[in-house]
Amino acid sequence: xxxxxxxxxxxxxxxxxxxxxxxxxxxxxxxxxxxxxxxxxxxxxxxxxxxxxxxxxxxxxxxxxxxxxxxxxxxxxxxxxxxxxxxxxxxxxxxxxxxxxxxxxxxxxxxxxxxxxxxxxxxxxxxxxxxxxxxxxxxxxxxxxxxxxxxxxxxxxxxxxxxxxxxxx
Amino acid sequence: xxxxxxxxxxxxxxxxxxxxxxxxxxxxxxxxxxxxxxxxxxxxxxxxxxxxxxxxxxxxxxxxxxxxxxxxxxxxxxxxxxxxxxxxxxxxxxxxxxxxxxxxxxxxxxxxxxxxxxxxxxxxxxxxxxxxxxxxxxxxxxxxxxxxxxxxxxxxxxxxxxxxxxxxxxxxxxxxxxxxxxxxxxxxxxxxxxxxxxxxxxxxxxxxxxxxxxxxxxxxxxxxxxxxxxxxxxxxxxxxxxxxxxxxxxxxxxxxxxxxxxxxxxxxxxxxxxxxxxxxxxxxxxxxxxxxxxxxxxxxxxxxxxxxxxxxxxxxxxxxxxxxxxxxxxxxxxxxxxxxxxxxxxxxxxxxxxxxxxxxxxxxxxxxxxxxxxxxxxxxxxxxxxxxxxxxxxxxxxxxxxxxxxxxxxxxxxxxxxxxx
Numbered sequence: 407x408x409x410x411x412x413x414x415x416x417x418x419x420x421x422x423x424x425x426x427x428x429x430x431x432x433x434x435x436x437x438x439x440x441x442x443x444x445x446x447x448x449x450x451x452x453x454x455x456x457x458x459x460x461x462x463x464x465x466x467x468x469x470x471x472x473x474x475x476x477x478x479x480x481x482x483x484x485x486x487x488x489x490x491x492x493x494x495x496x497x498x499x500x501x502x503x504x505x506x507x508x509x510x511x512x513x514x515x516x517x518x519x520x521x522x523x524x525x526x527x528x529x530x531x532x533x534x535x536x537x538x539x540x541x542x543x544x545x546x547x548x549x550x551x552x553x554x555x556x557x558x559x560x561x562x563x564x565x566x567x568x569x570x571x572x573x574x575x
Numbered sequence: 576x577x578x579x580x581x582x583x584x585x586x587x588x589x590x591x592x593x594x595x596x597x598x599x600x601x602x603x604x605x606x607x608x609x610x611x612x613x614x615x616x617x618x619x620x621x622x623x624x625x626x627x628x629x630x631x632x633x634x635x636x637x638x639x640x641x642x643x644x645x646x647x648x649x650x651x652x653x654x655x656x657x658x659x660x661x662x663x664x665x666x667x668x669x670x671x672x673x674x675x676x677x678x679x680x681x682x683x684x685x686x687x688x689x690x691x692x693x694x695x696x697x698x699x700x701x702x703x704x705x706x707x708x709x710x711x712x713x714x715x716x717x718x719x720x721x722x723x724x725x726x727x728x729x730x731x732x733x734x735x736x737x738x739x740x741x742x743x744x745x746x747x748x749x750x751x752x753x754x755x756x757x758x759x760x761x762x763x764x765x766x767x768x769x770x771x772x773x774x775x776x777x778x779x780x781x782x783x784x785x786x787x788x789x790x791x792x793x794x795x796x797x798x799x800x801x802x803x804x805x806x807x808x809x810x811x812x813x814x815x816x817x818x819x820x821x822x823x824x825x826x827x828x829x830x831x832x833x834x835x836x837x838x839x840x841x842x843x844x845x846x847x848x849x850x851x852x853x854x855x856x857x858x859x860x861x862x863x864x865x866x867x868x869x870x871x872x873x874x875x876x877x878x879x880x881x882x883x884x885x886x887x888x889x890x891x892x893x894x895x896x897x898x899x900x901x902x903x904x905x906x907x908x909x910x911x912x913x914x915x916x917x918x919x920x921x922x923x924x925x926x927x928x929x930x931x932x933x934x935x936x937x938x939x940x941x942x943x944x945x946x947x948x949x950x951x952x953x954x955x956x957x958x959x960x961x962x963x964x965x966x967x968x969x970x971x972x973x974x975x976x977x978x979x980x981x982x983x984x985x986x987x988x989x990x991x992x993x994x995x996x
Contacts, residue, residue, distance in 0.1 A: 438751075441765065447755045467853055472757030474853050520878055522736040523729060523855040539733060539859045540873055541934050556878045 452575030454567065457511075465527050467516055470574045474516035474524050475562060476535075477572065480546065485509045487533070488547040498557045502547045505561055513564050513572060514548045520555035535559070603789070608808035609815050610795035612973045616690075617793070618822030619683040620785075625823055626676040627781065631774050633669040634718075641721065643767035645760035648723035649849040667838040673715050674841045675830045677864035680708060684892075689916055691904030692794040698896040700787040705893045707780050710773050712889075715862065717770035723763065724846030725856050731758045731766070733859060737872075740882040757852060797973055798905025807973040860931055867923050870930030871949070874942040884946065891953050898953055900961025908967040912960055919952050 453470045455477060460466065465478040480488070488502040489509075506512045516524050516535075523539035530536030530543035532551045537544075542553030549558040564574045581602040583589045592598045640659050642651040655662035684704070687693050693701035720731045735752050739745040754761030792803050801807040809815070833841065841863060845856045861869050871888050875881035891898075906913045922945050929942040 441754055441761075442751050443753075443755050444761070447759075447761065469853065472755060472759045472852055520736075521733040522739075523733065523859065524853065525855075538855060538857050539729075554873070554876055554878055554881060 452573060455572045455574065456570060457572055458570035462510070467524075468574070470562065475574055476512070476514055476516040476527070476548075476559075478512045480506075480510055480512055484533075484546045488545065491545065491547070491549075495551075497550050500547075500549060500558055505547050505549070505558070508566070511572070512546075512548060513561065513574065515560040515562055517559065518542055518555055519550065519557045519559060520553070525559070605810065605812040607789060607811040608792065608804035609811050610793055610801055610807060610973060611809045611814075612795050612797060612807075613793065613815065613818070614796055615818075615822055616682070616686040617795075618819045619679050619686065621819035622679045622823055622826050623676070623683060624781065625826075626672060626679055627774065627777060629672050630669065630676060631778070633665050633672060634771070634774065636665050637669055638771065641767075643721070643764050645723065645763050645850075648721060648763060652722045664834070667834045671830065671833045671838060671841065673718065674833070674862070674864065675826075676711065677715070679826070680711060681864070684708070685920065688919070689906045690794055690796060691798055691899070691901075691906070693896050694899065694904050695896065696791045697788075697794060700784060701896060702893050703780055703784045703787060705889075707777055707784065709889065710777050710780070712865065714770060714773040714777070715864070717766045717773070719862060720763065720766050721770060722846060723850045725848045725850060725854075726843045726846040726859070728758060728850035728852065729855055729859050730861060731762065735762075737882050737885075740879040742879070759852075794904060795973060796905060796907065797970060798903065798907070799969055799971070799973070801973060858933070863927065863931075866928075866930030867926035868930075870926040870942045871946045873930070873934040874939065874946045888946075888949060891950070895953065895957075899957045901957075901964065901966070902961070903966045903969060905969075908969050909960075909964060910967065911964045915952060915956050915960065919949075922948050922952070 451471065453468060453475075455466075455468050457466075457477060457479070460477070460479045462479050462481045463484075465476055467474045467476055469475070485502075488506075491502070493499040493501065502509065505514070518525050518537040518539065520537065520540055520542050523537050525535035525537040525542070525544060527535060530552075532543050532545040534546040534548065534551075535544040536542070537553065537555065540554050542555035543551045544555075544559060545551050547558075548561075550556070562574055564572055567573045581592075581599045583592045583598050588598055637655065640651065640655045640662065642648060652666070655666050657663075659665075687701065687704075716730070716734055720727045735749055735758065738748045738752065741748060750756065752762070753759065754765065792801075795801070804810075843860065860866070868885050868888055872881045872885040875884045901909060901912065903909055906916055925941065926945045926949065929938045929945065932938040934942070
């Protein structure tokens, strides 16, 4: 047996393994990716909400992408309270201005950032939201103040189409 | 596998066995030498096999009537309960069967812990058992989602969100698991598929579990190695078959009590309300068999660390054969371990209790202490105990303490002395 022949065989083995691995990956990826959101799920990406009948101090919950979105028309006291908070007291420091473009309207995902429950309105130690599942307290800007949740409640992409309509997504 | 060669009596049997040695296997299983001192705590292997078969058979029947669709699942379960002939019975057996399965598996696991059945040379049996236990939890969780009630929906939301704790890729994984941006129809259909698959994976692992068991043979209450076959063993059939059968009958009485008298006591009333993605139930609690781990999850104030602690609490069991440094298997001869064992049992029960209570105030404090102790038991107490503990003398055979009247050699010797006096 010459050394050259052994090397040729080694090359063939390696090439076979490599092609086999690429082939396997090409088959596995569709199997994995089919579980990601499909076209029909992605198509329902935006929702328009009529807010003309909302008075200050009222919260409504709308469904967007299967998740609740809280829309609260905040009172002047609540806005003042949200702005007065010292950023050093926050676990996830965010200014209220950055969370509510128009301070009167707070639009956020009503999903606790701990494990995804829907927090309850006007409950908890900070006059905002309280998650009944594992006891996270959020303030009137939806920022986490106490409990296991790691971050503030998320602000979705939204815009005011006109004075009476908000488009989420 | 068997120590003796087996030859079928009939001509056809011999012809068949030469081609596929099923009769040799059957002969091995019936003659399998079993320690003669096995107590009733050893009957739960058979009981668990019964539980698995029950779940597969009732599940198969339920799948003929259930519809895995977010708009129809809840109604189809009510259809099973009201319209399908004996549907109520089959569903109640399946739902309570899950609880009975876990009841039996916890007794089975704690029996191993007491008698040191996880120790060399039985580590592989033990680890396969832990994998089966993990799959059981997965199957139970997936199955609980299928009726599409409020607890189904929010339990699914909370458990799938555990994956969002993984840094960087967590959110992507959760979206992938859901097949959308929240728990919805795509989630339900895949959960149904996986719930159907897992019992058969468990069945395969049970075969490996028993195969691995038949290599060294059963551990026993005295925890010593015995010669097989010998004076210390009896054949599996009829001795163990009858004993397992009797224990199974007792177990079925308990099972039937739940099915016929309190079929909903182990469930949650909220699950008879159809899933509503806008309202979370005021108090989310998993099924009773997951409560200790739920308590561990909630006792850690950080999201990622909470998930890590919960998973570690289960996976630490797989490392048990190496964490327990004692050469003596049975707690009968380990006076200190015996006490720590019962403290651990109490600790797990306490975790289960606080897991069902709101995570605040005194409950949270108790949960934290109990969580810390749980890990302390495995990571500190067990490794040290192997070196520090003064164990009692172990008998040389099973027959010795039996004839002496006690599994404890020292006690047996004492008794002999007293009798002499």
